[in-house]
Amino acid sequence: MAEMMELVCPAGTPAALRAAVEAGAHAVYCGFADETNARNFPGLNFSRVELAESIAHAHRHGAKVLVAINTFPRAGAEETWHRAVADAEAAGADAVILADLGLLAHTAEHHPGLRRHLSVQAAAANPDAINFYAETFGVRRFVLPRVLTVAEIAAINREIDAETEVFVFGGLCVMAEGRCSLSSYVTGRSPNVDGVCSPPDHVSYEETDGALAARLGGFTIHRSPKGAPAPYPTLCKGCFTSEGVTGHVFEDPASLDASELLSALADAGVRALKIEGRQRSRAYVGQVVRSFRAAVEAVAAGRPVPPGTLAALTEGQAATSGAYAKTWR
Amino acid sequence: MQPDSRMDLTIGPNQYFWDAAVWQDFYARVADEAPVERVVLGEMVCSKRLPFYQAHILPAAERLMAAGKTVALTTLALITLRRERKLAAELAAAGLEVEVNDLSALAHLPEGAAFSVGPMVNVYNEGTLRWLVGRGARRVCLPPELPPASLPVLAGACDVPLEVWGWGRLPLAISARCYHARLHDRAKDNCQFVCDRDPDGRPVDTLDGQPFLAVNGVQTLSAACANAAHQVNRLRAAGVSALRLSPHSGDFVALARLFRDLLDGRMDAAEFSARTMPRAPGGRFADGFLTGAAGVAWSGAQVPDADHPSRRGQEAVATAAAALAGKS
Numbered sequence: 001m002a003e004m005m006e007l008v009c010p011a012g013t014p015a016a017l018r019a020a021v022e023a024g025a026h027a028v029y030c031g032f033a034d035e036t037n038a039r040n041f042p043g044l045n046f047s048r049v050e051l052a053e054s055i056a057h058a059h060r061h062g063a064k065v066l067v068a069i070n071t072f073p074r075a076g077a078e079e080t081w082h083r084a085v086a087d088a089e090a091a092g093a094d095a096v097i098l099a100d101l102g103l104l105a106h107t108a109e110h111h112p113g114l115r116r117h118l119s120v121q122a123a124a125a126n127p128d129a130i131n132f133y134a135e136t137f138g139v140r141r142f143v144l145p146r147v148l149t150v151a152e153i154a155a156i157n158r159e160i161d162a163e164t165e166v167f168v169f170g171g172l173c174v175m176a177e178g179r180c181s182l183s184s185y186v187t188g189r190s191p192n193v194d195g196v197c198s199p200p201d202h203v204s205y206e207e208t209d210g211a212l213a214a215r216l217g218g219f220t221i222h223r224s225p226k227g228a229p230a231p232y233p234t235l236c237k238g239c240f241t242s243e244g245v246t247g248h249v250f251e252d253p254a255s256l257d258a259s260e261l262l263s264a265l266a267d268a269g270v271r272a273l274k275i276e277g278r279q280r281s282r283a284y285v286g287q288v289v290r291s292f293r294a295a296v297e298a299v300a301a302g303r304p305v306p307p308g309t310l311a312a313l314t315e316g317q318a319a320t321s322g323a324y325a326k327t328w329r
Numbered sequence: 330m331q332p333d334s335r336m337d338l339t340i341g342p343n344q345y346f347w348d349a350a351v352w353q354d355f356y357a358r359v360a361d362e363a364p365v366e367r368v369v370l371g372e373m374v375c376s377k378r379l380p381f382y383q384a385h386i387l388p389a390a391e392r393l394m395a396a397g398k399t400v401a402l403t404t405l406a407l408i409t410l411r412r413e414r415k416l417a418a419e420l421a422a423a424g425l426e427v428e429v430n431d432l433s434a435l436a437h438l439p440e441g442a443a444f445s446v447g448p449m450v451n452v453y454n455e456g457t458l459r460w461l462v463g464r465g466a467r468r469v470c471l472p473p474e475l476p477p478a479s480l481p482v483l484a485g486a487c488d489v490p491l492e493v494w495g496w497g498r499l500p501l502a503i504s505a506r507c508y509h510a511r512l513h514d515r516a517k518d519n520c521q522f523v524c525d526r527d528p529d530g531r532p533v534d535t536l537d538g539q540p541f542l543a544v545n546g547v548q549t550l551s552a553a554c555a556n557a558a559h560q561v562n563r564l565r566a567a568g569v570s571a572l573r574l575s576p577h578s579g580d581f582v583a584l585a586r587l588f589r590d591l592l593d594g595r596m597d598a599a600e601f602s603a604r605t606m607p608r609a610p611g612g613r614f615a616d617g618f619l620t621g622a623a624g625v626a627w628s629g630a631q632v633p634d635a636d637h638p639s640r641r642g643q644e645a646v647a648t649a650a651a652a653l654a655g656k657s
Contacts, residue, residue: 072453075479075486101432102456122451125409128417129433147409147505155411175502175549176407178451181474182501182542185551185624188617190474192451213537217623220535236502240541242533245512249533249544250504329506329517 004300006272008165009289012044012279017054019282024293027064029097030278036084037068038121039278040195052091064094070119071195072100082106089114099178104137117141121178127159134162141165143274145177149326150264157269166265169288170276172256172322174236182235186217198234257319262299336592337571338365338585339492342373342403344500344575345545346525349382355576356389360396363585368393369428371403375546376413390425401426404434406449407503435464443467448494453479455486462487470573473499477621484568493564495557497575498530498543498550498610499624508544528578529610540611553615558591558598559628560619579608602629
């Protein structure tokens with residue numbers, strides 16, 4: 001029996017964290033309720049007290065907690081990010097997930113005993129980048145950007161002496177993460193700086209000619225026939241036109257589902273599987289985690305993944321295996 | 330305020346896929362005629378393009394240096410393939426200054442070797458800047474979306490020259506997926522180099538006909554052309570010492586001369602913008618990243634040029650900036 005891949009599950013609230021732990025998460029990742037993490041949404045994330053209590057709860061049930069401090073600190077305000085790292089360590093976090101060079105250097109120097117993971121927001125996409133971060137800052141695990149095929153992931157794992165973690169389910173960035181300013185171009189608020197993408201306070205809807213236009217920062221991202229479901233206007237999933245060609249120029253409004261690739265990812269040497277969705281409900285988190293836990297147990301035992309267990313979870317949305325298949329490019 | 334402080338001009342790496350002869354001619358003219366201090370050469374976007382003009386890069390660099398310009402060679406902005414890693418290693422060994430646009434290039438640069446940092450590297454704060462300077466960075470072109478309030482903090486944290494994006498479509502994202510190939514219903518591996526048809530990028534409009542973005546192979550850019558003219562004094566005061574001009578088709582030497590006139594006080598921002606509008610890809614300007622607004626916003630006069638090639642025959646549409654004005 002192969003070693004079971006670690007299931008790293010999202011928690012936007014203490015309740016979601018408990019749901020994930022109960023459903024079989026090996027690890028849960030979460031962040032503080034401020035701009036230090038890349039899911040800085042209203043009503044989401046953890047206070048210092050909540051984090052300490054949640055970590056204690058997770059540890060009692062044998063699960064780890066990874067704290068994402070993965071935006072890029074604002075010049076002149078680095079202290080906020082430094083304090084987040086110190087507080088995560090004090091709360092008993094099993095690791096921090098970082099993206100910024102300066103914050104990695106600070107953490108390696110001032111919190112050497114705190115395990116460091118590289119966030120997907122740093123988009124380390126090749127063995128040279130990974131070995132650089134591992135050797136320079138003692139980074140132990142790398143969340144790989146969603147730009148690599150399974151074969152490329154396997155090749156990376158052969159050339160590095162660190163763990164890799166890959167996204168298998170949930171929202172899908174089309175662009176290399178941490179290298180995208182589309183949201184700030186249109187709204188002034190960005191994943192790197194503010195921890196938000198296509199923020200809701202810049203969204204507006206307008207009905208014209210029997211169609212509903214969903215706009216972001218005044219730009220029409222989608223147009224849906226009256227009565228049809230209107231997808232959220234996430235910038236890179238919109239419908240646009242280019243010299244007479246109209247369609248989803250960047251990506252269809254699909255979410256990532258790599259559940260059929262779990263065996264291949266295990267064979268590629270992947271250590272951990274990440275589920276996106278810190279903004280999702282605890283019911284959703286519990287359901288997804290339970291399904292994936294059964295799937296990774298099957299893979300580790302050499303059994304086939306029970307088919308169809310995850311199909312219901314994409315909620316009628318189209319699913320894609322994204323960049324893991326070369327044809328996506 | 331340091332009105333006397335000199336501001337340099339850098340011509341950044343051409344982001345598009347130009348015919349090799351056009352490429353050669355561009356840099357020959359820059360070497361002979363453009364009033365710029367520095368030129369960064371090479372391929373930042375797609376390694377598949379390089380074989381078509383790679384042989385011309387070193388001769389162009391030599392000609393530029395002979396003309397008294399500082400020259401650096403850029404890395405790719407996203408390095409994933411084995412041959413792309415090899416390219417980065419060869420670049421580091423070429424003996425010219427390297428502009429790092431993917432941090433993995435540092436793995437190939439010996440400790441203490443001098444390099445410069447390009448706009449695709451996430452330098453948002455003084456900790457990162459100091460670390461890079463300690464590693465050998467001698468110059469940094471900051472990411473376009475960096476909040477302007479960060480500029481004086483960064484300038485005060487180090488004594489290497491800081492540069493910001495001054496002209497040209499803004500690089501907003503990079504992907505593994507090729508959008509040019511996708512728009513032509515082709516796989517990336519069989520792209521047949523269709524991005525060569527769009528020397529300034531291929532426009533992407535909203536369904537309402539608003540100019541929005543532009544695609545350039547695996548890269549996504551703004552539809553609007555960045556123009557820092559109205560912000561020059563603020564940038565000087567913040568400690569920025571150079572503007573980056575990103576190459577576009579047309580008479581780029583003339584554009585560089587107009588920038589020199591602007592920086593030397595022979596022309597004001599309004600006149601500069603009026604005279605350069607016909608050269609602006611997409612026919613509209615943006616400087617929002619430099620003012621702290623949304624990147625698409627423009628602080629100059631809203632006088633879209635109805636005769637601009639990209640707007641001819643189009644119905645007048647509400648401008649993006651006007652739509653934004655009520656929001657930000």
